[in-house]
Amino acid sequence: MDHAADTNRTDLMTITRFVLNEQSKYPESRGDFTILIGNIVLGCKFVCSAVNKAGLAKLIGLAGETNVQGEEQKKLDVLSNEVFVKALVSSGRTCLLVSEEVEEAIFVPPSQHGKYIVVFDPLDGSSNIDCGVSIGTIFGIYMVKDKDNVTLDDVLQPGNKMLAAGYCMYGSSCTFVISTGNGVNGFTLDPSLGEFILTHPDIKVPRKGKIYSVNEGNAKNWDEPTTKYVENCKFPQDGSAPKSLRYIGSMVADIHRTLLYGGMFMYPADIKSPNGKLRLLYEVFPMSYLMEQAGGQAFTGKERALDLVPSHIHERSPVFLGSYEEIEHIKELYAACYANGA
Numbered sequence: 001m002d003h004a005a006d007t008n009r010t011d012l013m014t015i016t017r018f019v020l021n022e023q024s025k026y027p028e029s030r031g032d033f034t035i036l037i038g039n040i041v042l043g044c045k046f047v048c049s050a051v052n053k054a055g056l057a058k059l060i061g062l063a064g065e066t067n068v069q070g071e072e073q074k075k076l077d078v079l080s081n082e083v084f085v086k087a088l089v090s091s092g093r094t095c096l097l098v099s100e101e102v103e104e105a106i107f108v109p110p111s112q113h114g115k116y117i118v119v120f121d122p123l124d125g126s127s128n129i130d131c132g133v134s135i136g137t138i139f140g141i142y143m144v145k146d147k148d149n150v151t152l153d154d155v156l157q158p159g160n161k162m163l164a165a166g167y168c169m170y171g172s173s174c175t176f177v178i179s180t181g182n183g184v185n186g187f188t189l190d191p192s193l194g195e196f197i198l199t200h201p202d203i204k205v206p207r208k209g210k211i212y213s214v215n216e217g218n219a220k221n222w223d224e225p226t227t228k229y230v231e232n233c234k235f236p237q238d239g240s241a242p243k244s245l246r247y248i249g250s251m252v253a254d255i256h257r258t259l260l261y262g263g264m265f266m267y268p269a270d271i272k273s274p275n276g277k278l279r280l281l282y283e284v285f286p287m288s289y290l291m292e293q294a295g296g297q298a299f300t301g302k303e304r305a306l307d308l309v310p311s312h313i314h315e316r317s318p319v320f321l322g323s324y325e326e327i328e329h330i331k332e333l334y335a336a337c338y339a340n341g342a
């Protein structure tokens with residue numbers, strides 16, 4: 001077989017070439033988006049190498065600070081945040097940043113302004129850092145209305161206005177997953193080349209799933225639909241086999257598995273946390289964008305997650321993410337609950 005001629009082959013497709021191909025679909029584009037993604041990828045490679053040698057480089061443990069969420073910051077939370085703020089500002093393509101680890105939105109100095117807004121969770125799954133379980137980075141990208149007059153309202157936009165979203169998982173291999181609005185593609189880092197190579201083209205989440213993923217430790221505080229859904233996973237009424245429970249406790253890793261295997265990942269509201277735990281702008285929106293682009297759904301218990309309009313940058317929201325039919329099921333349970341006047 002003559003490989004050389006087939007320039008559109010998916011193997012050996014690097015993320016840079018992939019994004020360039022995507023960009024060529026927009027004749028008006030000048031390469032800004034490719035440069036921005038290039039710097040996000042660079043940040044991920046940097047964090048990936050820090051995670052890999054965390055135990056050796058004394059990057060395990062607490063940093064001694066507390067973030068706006070009231071969480072004790074891990075050393076890698078702080079390092080990852082610094083890496084991404086530097087990578088995004090130095091790209092010269094951003095004007096406003098929102099990070100889980102920074103209380104206020106970061107307005108980029110006008111001299112380094114670009115037209116993109118990036119919201120990000122520099123290190124997701126912090127509770128798993130010290131035990132070496134898969135963790136990640138999550139990001140979402142918006143376009144500013146007027147880069148010469150940037151305000152907080154420019155980022156308090158619904159998720160359905162996002163241009164692109166993705167995550168990088170630091171696990172047994174380092175995987176970068178992205179959508180620019182034309183489906184979802186996954187790339188694996190080849191450490192010997194230092195390149196992300198396309199390994200998971202056009203990811204489609206299975207329509208149904210055999211896995212449910214939730215922190216059952218919160219079960220006593222759940223509402224009726226969540227309780228019924230999980231009960232039905234364990235004791236199905238239709239004679240089908242019980243579902244398997246898989247919960248890593250790192251959203252990136254639980255979502256990555258859900259995209260590939262199907263099922264449902266959820267962090268529902270409960271009596272103790274009426275808005276759940278996960279943050280709307282840099283956790284719920286990017287993952288909802290990816291799940292929908294892969295043919296799945298994202299639901300809050302009341303509405304489509306991407307239609308929410310955030311009122312502040314660290315707002316939390318309950319979320320159910322996963323296979324199309326699993327979300328249809330939880331929607332029915334909530335509809336029945338509301339119909340009974342709950």
Ligand SMILES: O=P(O)(O)OC[C@H]1O[C@](O)(COP(=O)(O)O)[C@@H](O)[C@@H]1O
Binds near residue numbers: 124125127249250277
């Ligand atoms: O320990 P819990 O309550 O199950 O929460 C786990 C969830 O919290 C998170 O760790 C929150 O994200 P951060 O680690 O970025 O703060 C998610 O990755 C994960 O899904």
Ligand SMILES: [Mg+2]
Binds near residue numbers: 123125283
């Ligand atoms: Mg997180």
Ligand SMILES: [Mg+2]
Binds near residue numbers: 100121122123125126
């Ligand atoms: Mg985090």
